[in-house]
Amino acid sequence: MNILQQxxxxxxxxxxxxLIAIGWTVLLGAARLVNFAxxxxxxxxxxxxxxxxxxxxxxxxxxVPIAVVALGLLGVGLQGLMLRPVMQQNLTxxxxxxxxxxxxxQGGAARLFGGDPERFVSPLQAAEIRIGEIxxxxxxxxxxxxxxxxxxxxxxxxxxxxxGAVVRSVAEDPRLAQLFGINxxxxxxxxxxxxxxxxxxxxxxxxxxxxxxxxxxxxEVILTxxxxxxxxxxxxxxxxxxxxxxxxxxxxxxxxxxxxxxxxAAFFVLLAFLVLRPRGLAAR
Amino acid sequence: xxxxxxxxxxxLLLAALxxxxxxxxxxxxxxxxxxxxxxxxxxxxxxxxxILSYLGEVSLGHTIFWAAGGYAAALLSVNAGWSxxxxxxxxxxxxxxxxxxxxLATLRTREFVFSLVTYAAAVVAMEIAFNWSFLGGSDGIVGxxxxxxxxxxxxxxxxxxxxLWPIAWxxxxxxxxxxxxxxxxRLGTSALMVQMNPDLATALGIDARxxxxxxxxxxxPISALAGWLYAYQRAYxxxxxxxxxxxxxxxxxxxxxxxxxxxxxLIGTALIIVQQTFFSIGGDxxxxxxxxxxxxxxxxxxRGLVGLWTVLASRPRVHGx
Numbered sequence: 222m223n224i225l226q227q228x229x230x231x232x233x234x235x236x237x238x239x240l241i242a243i244g245w246t247v248l249l250g251a252a253r254l255v256n257f258a259x260x261x262x263x264x265x266x267x268x269x270x271x272x273x274x275x276x277x278x279x280x281x282x283x284x285v286p287i288a289v290v291a292l293g294l295l296g297v298g299l300q301g302l303m304l305r306p307v308m309q310q311n312l313t314x315x316x317x318x319x320x321x322x323x324x325x326x327q328g329g330a331a332r333l334f335g336g337d338p339e340r341f342v343s344p345l346q347a348a349e350i351r352i353g354e355i356x357x358x359x360x361x362x363x364x365x366x367x368x369x370x371x372x373x374x375x376x377x378x379x380x381x382x383x384x385g386a387v388v389r390s391v392a393e394d395p396r397l398a399q400l401f402g403i404n405x406x407x408x409x410x411x412x413x414x415x416x417x418x419x420x421x422x423x424x425x426x427x428x429x430x431x432x433x434x435x436x437x438x439x440x441e442v443i444l445t446x447x448x449x450x451x452x453x454x455x456x457x458x459x460x461x462x463x464x465x466x467x468x469x470x471x472x473x474x475x476x477x478x479x480x481x482x483x484x485x486a487a488f489f490v491l492l493a494f495l496v497l498r499p500r501g502l503a504a505r
Numbered sequence: 506x507x508x509x510x511x512x513x514x515x516x517l518l519l520a521a522l523x524x525x526x527x528x529x530x531x532x533x534x535x536x537x538x539x540x541x542x543x544x545x546x547x548x549x550x551x552x553x554x555x556i557l558s559y560l561g562e563v564s565l566g567h568t569i570f571w572a573a574g575g576y577a578a579a580l581l582s583v584n585a586g587w588s589x590x591x592x593x594x595x596x597x598x599x600x601x602x603x604x605x606x607x608x609l610a611t612l613r614t615r616e617f618v619f620s621l622v623t624y625a626a627a628v629v630a631m632e633i634a635f636n637w638s639f640l641g642g643s644d645g646i647v648g649x650x651x652x653x654x655x656x657x658x659x660x661x662x663x664x665x666x667x668x669l670w671p672i673a674w675x676x677x678x679x680x681x682x683x684x685x686x687x688x689x690x691r692l693g694t695s696a697l698m699v700q701m702n703p704d705l706a707t708a709l710g711i712d713a714r715x716x717x718x719x720x721x722x723x724x725x726p727i728s729a730l731a732g733w734l735y736a737y738q739r740a741y742x743x744x745x746x747x748x749x750x751x752x753x754x755x756x757x758x759x760x761x762x763x764x765x766x767x768x769x770x771l772i773g774t775a776l777i778i779v780q781q782t783f784f785s786i787g788g789d790x791x792x793x794x795x796x797x798x799x800x801x802x803x804x805x806x807x808r809g810l811v812g813l814w815t816v817l818a819s820r821p822r823v824h825g826x
Contacts, residue, residue: 255617257624302804312616314803316563317756321799324753328792336789439749443628446621481636485629492610495622 226355227472233361235468236368239461241423241441242448243371244416247379250455251392252412254307255316258299258323259420259445260438265326266292266421267428268334268435271341281343285425289418296417300410307409310395323438330435343429364426371422372461379457388412392455440484447491520681524674527667537666539782541738544673545731547774548680549751550758552728555684557756558765559693560720561700562616565752566607566623569630570600570725572746574732576634579646579742589654593733600729601722608721612714631747645743652737669738676734677771680727685767687723696720750792757799763809 241263248254256262270288273279279287299322300307306314345359379385390398391408399405448467452459470490471483478486527540549571556564574596581587581595611622634640641647651664652672663669687693698706699713706713736742758773777798781791806813 249617255621257620302800305804306807311807313557313561313563314807316617316620317760318800318803320565320753320756321796321803324749324796325793325800326796327749328789328796331789332787332793439628443625446625450618450621482632485632488625488629491625492622495614495618496610 223354227476228469229355229357229361230476231469231472232465233357233365233468234472235465236365237423237427237464238444238448238467239464240364240368240371241420241427242445242452242460242464243375243423243457244419245445246449246452246455246457246460247375247419248412248416249449250457251388252307252409253310253312253392254409254413255312255319256413256416257316257320257442258326259416260440260442261323261326261330262292262295262417262420262438263424263428263441264433264435264438265295265330266424267341267433268330268339269421270425270428271339271433272334274341275339285422288425289421292421293414293418296414297410299417300413304406304409308406327435327438334435336435338432338434341429341433346429360426360429367422367426368461368464371419372457376457443484444487447487450491451494520678523678524671527670534666535782537670539778541666541670541673542782543771543775543778544670544677545735545738546751546754546778547731547758547771548677548734549728549731550755550770550774551680551684552724552726552731553755554759554764554770555687555720555724555727557759558769559687559696559700560717562717563620563756564623564721564724565620566627567724567728567755568627568747568751569603569607570728571732571735571751572630572634572742572744573599573603574729575736575742575746576640576646576732577729578733578736579649580640582649583646589652589737590656593730596729596733597726600725604722604725605718608718611721612718627747627752631744634747635744641743643744645741645745647741649736649740649742652734663737666738669734673734676730680730681767681771683727688767692716692719692723750795753795753799757795757802760802760809761798763811766809766811769809769811 245256245259248256266288269291270281270284273284273287274281303315303318306318343360345363348359349356350359350362377385379388387398387403388408388411390401391403391405395405398408444467448460448463451466452461452463467487467490471487474486475483527536530536530540549567552570553564553567556562556567577596577599578592581592587595607623607626611619614622635643651662652669654661654663654672661672663672695706695711695716696719698709699711699716703713706716732742732746735746754774754777755770758770758777761773761776762769777795780794785791786794802809806816808815
């Protein structure tokens with residue numbers, strides 16, 4: 222086994238984890254909301270891009286932005302439906318409601334796109350780069366660069382702009398922010414739309430690695446959760462670091478120990494973390 | 506006759522009448538299958554109900570206990586030839602051990618962290634069941650013998666749904682009795698107090714963590730016994746017991762009628778299974794129905810159909826004013 226190859230695999234995997242998780246990090250940090258349909262949104266993002274490509278003959282590089290916009294619009298609709306419990310910050314209800322939405326998406330997607338595995342192909346997936354014994358694809362490069370750019374842009378927006386200040390003030394104290402004339406409902410919708418669009422982008426870049434199924438999405442939720450908790454809930458830079466850390470861990474664990482149990486191993490890392498440092502995570 | 510005695514008599518009468526529901530519904534194999542399935546899945550839901558209704562937390566890990574009960578029954582009856590009562594005892598023990606472990610690991614977590622850890626635990630448990638040959642791997646365990654219950658010289662062997670129904674009825678009634686006792690027990694009232702007003706509970710000397718762990722551990726064997734019976738009903742267990750279907754069904758069954766109602770999860774399960782058995786629009790269509798009902802109830806009438814009833818009942822008076 223080539224260690225350098227595994228490190229590269231880990232970085233590529235990790236950038237994918239971070240990219241899929243970023244929407245959740247922002248949602249949790251800025252709106253204190255959780256979305257259990259996250260994995261199904263990932264599935265929908267991949268299938269919308271796939272359907273646009275195969276049924277309409279659209280190019281991959283246009284299909285992914287179309288999927289991002291489509292899921293963003295879906296996000297507006299979903300958040301509109303959930304506005305009452307969101308404004309009441311009724312977390313228990315929201316968790317169950319989003320779980321219900323995820324189940325609807327799963328059934329709906331199976332009806333719409335069929336139950337068979339499909340090939341969602343990116344032209345860059347076949348373009349390999351070989352340097353000596355190590356190899357990777359241009360799709361890997363795109364995922365890595367895309368993730369770094371998105372995280373950079375997000376950090377700048379949250380920390381250096383007026384919009385970022387508004388989002389952070391709502392995260393800090395929604396009632397007080399409303400007293401100062403900030404429309405918290407609008408911020409919640411914006412954050413939720415960002416989550417849906419970001420996970421669609423993640424699906425567009427990451428999903429071409431393997432066949433896509435309408436029943437997928439569970440592993441993505443677990444890995445997202447590990448990234449969000451390890452990175453520190455709501456921390457953008459933290460989740461980037463945690464994403465890369467988890468990517469390296471799963472690449473090495475999969476190569477050295479067992480590839481069938483990587484999700485289980487990631488979960489035990491999370492459990493150990495929760496047992497060792499519970500207070501920092503239990504509640505804000 | 507006191508009110509208490511009257512209530513007990515009515516409850517016993519209803520319980521006895523419930524036994525004859527499949528016979529009254531035509532006595533066909535479909536009627537027995539539907540009633541047995543309702544009883545099994547309702548008992549499964551009651552496990553999660555203890556957590557959602559009395560602790561106010563959302564456990565997404567109760568499929569672990571449900572599957573543990575099924576796997577315990579399958580492994581011990583197929584490999585060791587155990588009969589029904591010992592496998593039921595084993596299902597309960599396995600569920601308690603798993604619940605203590607998961608309960609201790611999640612003891613300090615709240616809200617979404619608790620839900621996510623229990624959810625992640627269920628996904629990992631499915632991965633283990635799917636890959637570990639001891640548990641049958643992805644094929645599961647086939648050839649579970651008919652459920653045999655032997656007490657002394659008395660023997661009962663049940664294979665079809667019509668023969669399983671009396672056992673399912675007994676398990677369901679025992680569960681209802683347990684939930685009823687729990688609601689009035691010290692643990693049950695403490696759990697409600699911890700949920701409603703944690704500070705007051707602490708001031709009264711209630712250890713919130715002990716209560717949470719206690720309720721979690723008490724809830725696990727209920728779902729496990731349902732899984733135990735489900736294994737005999739299907740004569741098969743497999744990783745599909747971890748499917749989201751069961752999770753969504755539990756939560757929907759609990760919220761559809763209204764939380765913290767003794768008969769709520771039973772009526773909720775019955776509504777869902779009747780839809781899926783007699784008014785099904787295909788597996789994927791049923792998923793859309795179940796998920797939409799779950800979301801719609803919580804978004805429109807968060808207190809369930811009972812809450813809707815209150816709204817409707819009060820409307821004429823509001824108009825009259």
